[in-house]
Amino acid sequence: MVSSILTNNGALTALQSLKVTQRNLLETQNRISTGLKVATAKDNAATWAVATSMRSDIANYKQVSENLSVSSSILKTAETAATSIADLVKTIRTKVSSAQNPAVDKAQVQADIDAALAQISSIAASASFKGVNLVNNTDTQRVLTSVNQQDGVSTAAYTNVVSRNLAIEDGATLEGLKSLTVLSRADQTFVNTNDGTAKITLTVGATIGINNGNELAFKYVDTTGTDRTLTVKVGKNITDIQTLTDYLNADKGFSALFQADRVASAGTTLTTNSITISAKDRDTVEAFGSTVSAATTYSHVLVMSAGTGALGTGFSGVTSLDGGVRRLDVNFTNVPLQLGDTFEIKVASTLTNNDGAETAIYKLKVVSDDYTTGQLLVGDSAYSNNDNVYVIAVAASQVTNPNVSGLDIANTLKTALTTGAANVALTGEGVGTAATADFVSATNATTTTNAVAGESFGVYVDAVTGKLSILSASGVADRLFSFNSSKTDYQTLLDKIDQATLDVENAAAAFGTAGTRIDLQKDFLDKLVDTLTTGLGALVDADMSEEAARLQALQVQEQLGTQALSIANQAPQSILALFR
Structure with a gap:
């Protein structure tokens, strides 16, 4: 082998081997430090x-x-x-x-x-x-x-x-x-619990002579057509109409069925000698008075007995009062009605329709503005001539707006009833005839009910209180049963x-x-x-056991390579000995 001081082949060989070992050692150390055998694209591009x-x-x-x-x-x-x-x-x-x-x-x-x-x-x-x-x-x-x-x-x-x-x-x-x-809608839209119930006016004297110990008997007909009598025992002397009103309403038996109210001639002005007796439940009392041969009479509605006294000055010895004007009074809340709301007015008249029937139900129904107030809803499912039920439109725009008042509602329903009933009469139906409307617009809530002879009922709205009243004149056998609204059906x-x-x-x-x-x-x-x-780990994770063994082997190889390089580097020193 040629000895040369210019080329140390052993050192070159040892150096190359050491570089390979160190490169492999670095690769192993990278795998150990990262845990990956493929950490970068150059490790294995595909993987x-x-x-x-x-x-x-x-x-x-x-x-x-x-x-x-x-x-x-x-x-x-x-x-x-x-x-x-x-x-x-x-x-x-x-x-x-x-x-x-x-x-x-x-x-x-x-x-x-x-x-x-x-x-x-x-x-x-x-x-x-x-x-x-x-x-x-x-x-x-x-x-x-x-x-x-x-x-x-x-x-x-x-x-x-x-x-x-x-x-x-x-x-x-x-x-x-x-x-x-x-x-019921009545509970929601009516102000008073007795709104729309049957009422009758009783006229007494300015000075009343009801004494302690008297008994007051109120005669009425229930919804089955049976005559009933409610008796109130008087426990003190009563000499004026306000005291009578208060006493009746304080009596438990009376107040359970009826309510007594002073009569207002207009607005809040009270009359001096009249009270109304009203039913509290629309479904309990049909009428006041008694039935005779299937006809309702209004004689002896209030009878006083069991003591001395009279029911009024000028009525000395009179111990009973006949019913005067029959009426339905309704006070509406200032709450808008709803589309579909229906109000039923049940009446009977001596005037008969073409079917010869006396009782009829007029329904006032809130409908869309495709109809005008008072128009007949002949196509309505609730309408049936055979059952004497007549459905009359109430235009929604007049009663459903947020600012509507009870007075507005009363006036609109008055128009619907008077106009609609006239339209029914023109068809030859209803409780009137084509020549006489069933309902007319009255000018006074207390007495004026028949503007024209032969007409059955007067309709009046008080401009002060907003109360809607339907009335039948004293001495006429026209009957007012109830003014009701849609009932709540359990089903x-x-x-x-x-x-x-x-x-x-x-x-x-x-x-x-x-x-x-x-x-x-x-x-x-x-x-x-x-x-x-x-799966990813199987591809790229390093086998640490394998890498640990490889690290030890490479470390030994590195030490040996370093030793070999050191020995190879000593070779030129031996050449000096040749020149000594």
Whole structure:
């Protein structure tokens, strides 16, 4: 072998071997420090590309899973709200059923129902999670459930969650509960409990001679047509009409069935010698007086007995009073009527229609402005000539606006009744004839009821109090039974509640189903992430046991290489010995 001081082949060989060893050692150390055998593209370009794509998928699936966690919470919030609302609807059902008990205070029951309805509205408004509310709108929420990869193309997968508007408002799912009430419309639209009930006027003297120990007997006919008598025992001397009025209303027996009121000639001006006796329940008292041969008479409505005295100055020895003007008085609240509200006026007259019948029902129905007030609704389902029921339109725009007053409502219904009854009479129907209208506009609420002979009833609205009065003149056998409004039908209430229950249960079930699907999808994505992570590890993770053994081998090789290089570097020193 050539000895040269210019070229040290042994050192070169040793250096190259050492460089390879150090490079391998560095690679091993990188694998140990990173835990990866493919950390960069130069480690293995193909594997690195696959690993990078897998890491992207894993990160995306993790984000979708987090999104699903939020969506699951949103649905659980909605499901909880729907379940709570379903419980409240169940409570409302029991309240409605309890109101069918005649001993229950319906006003209190209605207050409980209103509180439950208010709570439903509150729940629907507040059941949101991170600003998303699924129970107060009908929007469709798109929930990202996955991002699928096929041939290098990413495709998003969604599931649609339909919101349910469980609020109590127009257009909402539970709008049928908005006007739910166990109170009749009469209870809501009339001011007084005896508004629209049968009334009769009794005229006494300015000075009354009712003595302690007298008994006052009030005769009336119940709704079965049976004659009844209510007796009030007098416990003190009564000498004026106000004291008589107060005493009667304070008597438990009398006040349970009837109410006594002073008569106002106009506005709030009281007459000096008249009171009205009215029924408190429209469905209990049909008329005052007694029946004779199927006809109602108004003689001896009030009879005094069991003592001495008289019912009025100038009536010495008179112990009974005949009924005078019969009337129906109605005071309306300053609350707008609703589309579909119906008021029924039941009357009977000595004037007969073409069928020979005497009793008729006139219905005043609030309808759209396609009809004018007073127009006959011949096509209405409630209209039947055979049953002597006549439906008359009340234009909604006149009675449903927010600023309508009780006086406005009274005047509109007066127009509807007088105009509509005249239209009925023109057809040869009703309780009048084509030549005589059934209802005419009276000018005075106390006495003027028949403007023209042969007409049955006068209709009057007091401009001061807004009271609507329908009257029949003294001595005429025309009968006024009741002025009533739409009654609350228990079955109708149950139907509304059944529908609300079904809607809420369907909503809760839909939220539960969607929540279950999202939870299942989240579980799948979590498992998929684990599987992909395992696969990624198989591709790029370093085998630490292998790398540890390799590190020791390379460290030995590095030491040997260093030693070999050191020996090779000593070779030129031996050449100096040749020159000594």
